[in-house]
Amino acid sequence: MTTHLGLIGGSGLYGLALEDAEWRAVNTPWGVPSDAILTGALGGLPVSFLPRHGRGHVHAPGELPALANIAALKALGVTDIVSVSAVGSFREEMAPGHIVVVDQIVDRTVGRPASFFGTGCVAHVSLAQPTCPRLSALAADAAEAAGATVHRGGIYLCMEGPQFSSRAESRIWRDAWGCDVIGMTAMPEARLAREAELCYATVAMVTDYDSWHEGHGAVDVQAVLSVLAANVQRGRDLAARLPERLAEGGHPCPHGCDRALDHALMTAPDRRDPALVERLRAVAGRVL
Numbered sequence: 029m030t031t032h033l034g035l036i037g038g039s040g041l042y043g044l045a046l047e048d049a050e051w052r053a054v055n056t057p058w059g060v061p062s063d064a065i066l067t068g069a070l071g072g073l074p075v076s077f078l079p080r081h082g083r084g085h086v087h088a089p090g091e092l093p094a095l096a097n098i099a100a101l102k103a104l105g106v107t108d109i110v111s112v113s114a115v116g117s118f119r120e121e122m123a124p125g126h127i128v129v130v131d132q133i134v135d136r137t138v139g140r141p142a143s144f145f146g147t148g149c150v151a152h153v154s155l156a157q158p159t160c161p162r163l164s165a166l167a168a169d170a171a172e173a174a175g176a177t178v179h180r181g182g183i184y185l186c187m188e189g190p191q192f193s194s195r196a197e198s199r200i201w202r203d204a205w206g207c208d209v210i211g212m213t214a215m216p217e218a219r220l221a222r223e224a225e226l227c228y229a230t231v232a233m234v235t236d237y238d239s240w241h242e243g244h245g246a247v248d249v250q251a252v253l254s255v256l257a258a259n260v261q262r263g264r265d266l267a268a269r270l271p272e273r274l275a276e277g278g279h280p281c282p283h284g285c286d287r288a289l290d291h292a293l294m295t296a297p298d299r300r301d302p303a304l305v306e307r308l309r310a311v312a313g314r315v316l
């Protein structure tokens with residue numbers, strides 16, 4: 029399998045310098061993604077870049093076309109997705125400007141479509157390890173090489189938003205639930221990447237201390253944007269350092285991300301909905 033890097037740019041990251049760059053409109057059985065996808069190469073490795081919120085930050089976190097986003101990257105041949113996200117921190121030592129390469133996610137979103145499968149073709153994939161350890165380690169190495177302070181591992185609380193958390197919520201996620209960072213977009217992205225058999229890693233850029241920290245004001249967009257602006261070059265450096273690490277080959281994935289559907293389908297072949305199966309070919313063709 030040819031390694032193809034998919035980069036999902038979060039708040040503040042709407043473009044990237046690629047070789048042979050071309051913005052391509054992609055359609056999927058789940059509609060159109062957040063924006064056209066910038067295809068090209070970095071250091072000889074095929075790369076596809078999708079601005080999660082669209083250029084100009086059009087889409088709210090709760091209304092992102094996440095199914096179309098993952099299906100479009102899969103259709104372009106992406107094997108590995110590195111998602112870049114702005115997050116608030118629940119830990120003093122995970123300071124603004126630092127990077128946390130998340131290894132666990134707690135999903136507090138509500139009402140977001142979160143599966144390609146459903147009635148007529150039911151599947152249950154494992155999400156015990158929602159990010160790929162191999163890809164996460166490579167992303168952490170690239171971030172360190174780009175000069176960032178990196179925390180390897182952390183629990184990402186994915187809230188619904190779009191409002192930020194109350195102080196009481198912030199303290200609950202931090203003290204009672206033991207979460208490390210908070211954002212609004214890792215879910216259902218990570219779920220869908222697993223269903224589409226793609227390796228997925230989240231590189232979270234800390235922009236604030238959310239609302240719990242007595243020594244810091246509560247988060248607002250201005251604070252987030254000023255930290256992102258100060259670190260945008262580091263984000264680009266990190267992206268530029270990923271291909272050389274990925275090029276050594278990671279497939280078959282030692283953690284089985286690219287075979288996640290091997291034993292996941294439940295619906296008997298003769299009981300499957302043909303229309304749904306047809307749509308599913310775009311992400312799960314390997315097992316259908």
Ligand SMILES: CSC[C@H]1O[C@H](OP(=O)(O)O)[C@H](O)[C@@H]1O
Pocket residue numbers: 037038039080081089112113114115211212213214249252
């Ligand atoms: C601009 S602050 C809130 C916004 O930023 C994060 O977006 P992303 O994960 O795409 O970087 C957060 O999840 C919210 O959507």
Ligand SMILES: Nc1ncnc2[nH]cnc12
Pocket residue numbers: 114115116117187192193210211212235236237238239247252
């Ligand atoms: N404190 C916070 N809560 C949710 N999403 C965020 N993105 C950046 N900072 C955040």
